[in-house]
Amino acid sequence: MTVKMIVTDMDGTFLNDQHSYNHHLFKKVLRQMQKYDVKFALASGSSFPRLAREFKGFEEQLDFISQNGSVIHEGTQLADYTPIDPQDINYILHEVTKAFPAEHISELIVAGIDTAYVDQSMSPASLAETKIFYENVTVVNDLTKVTQLFPDEHFTKIAICFAPEVSPTQFKRILDGILPDNLLMEVSGFNTELIGQAGATKANALIKLLDRDGINPEHVVTFGDNENDLGMLTMTRQSYAMKNAAPLIQMQAANITDFDNNHDGVLKQINQLLKEMR
Known part of the structure; x- marks a missing residue:
């Protein structure tokens, strides 16, 4: 061998x-x-x-x-x-925040090449958890405006970590109805879905x-x-x-x-x- x-x-x-x-x-x-x-x-x-x-x-x-x-x-x-188009970032953030109550999402993260961005509303416990996996984390006042706040950033992934009480079957079904064809969603453990370019x-x-x-x-x-x-x-x-x-x-x-x-x-x-x- x-x-x-x-x-x-x-x-x-x-x-x-x-x-x-x-x-x-x-x-x-x-x-x-x-x-x-x-x-x-x-x-x-x-x-x-x-x-x-x-x-x-x-x-x-x-x-x-x-x-x-x-x-x-x-x-x-x-x-x-492989970057995600900022328009796709804006669309996903808008649709996800509209489709799920805030308490159903423990972590919502938009990642660039070296830095991850989260909303100021994230709990201290969830922020500490995020820093384990992303190291460099920037807290913003409104995550839905992250592409406007950082126009020169190359955004590469959206991570959504759902609360334990939300069943994978439920959030997969909803996300499947949201995602455009050019984006792919994959389970990454810890009740987390990662969304990025299909390739x-x-x-x-x-x-x-x-x-x-x-x-x-x-x-x-x-x-x-x-x-x-x-x-x-x-x-x-x-x-x-x-x-x-x-x-x-x-x-x-x-x-x-x-x-x-x-x-x-x-x-x-x-x-x-x-x-x-x-």
Whole structure:
């Protein structure tokens, strides 16, 4: 088996439920990947500044797919991004705030390449949660006017986190009726939907990295646990759904990890794969 690149989702996959990972094991595994010239990429729904924080000291050695594929960094250098038209941002914000009572939405976020924007009405608890995933957060007086307040920003994603009492079936049905054809909605865990350009997916961002390096998808190992990971899981023969992933995700991956995200499932699986390459 030949492995030239390994790509993993973050939350619920590489990271444990406390949003951390085994740093000692990661350093050991990364050294082994570099020994065998295996590239390592992180693919997440959250922002690049958050990912850079999580891998501080290793940023230049990794590739980063952030915001569900809307933004790509090679090390710390911005390589590509897929913006949303400001008119689409305005339309979605207007329709979402009209369709859902304020108490049904715990977080409404409009993300640019490096900065996320939220409304001043967001609760302190929700703001603290947002900063875990987006790092750089700017609070504005009226989020529905964010495109006018920041006309030079390149907006790349809208994230909507629904309150626990709102059923996914309910909000998916409503959002499906709102979205124009050029935008795509994907579940990102935590009762959250990410909305971006239809082509801005983790799978398509991964294809760009593979084209850059001349790597065939059959030489790529992918890890994921949620709907927004399915594209890259199904495009690679050496794919792994997490042991903690939902049965639907496990059914569509080629393999299931031996351990879940709270027991270093990704790192232990990579370690085993590297041993098989010796």
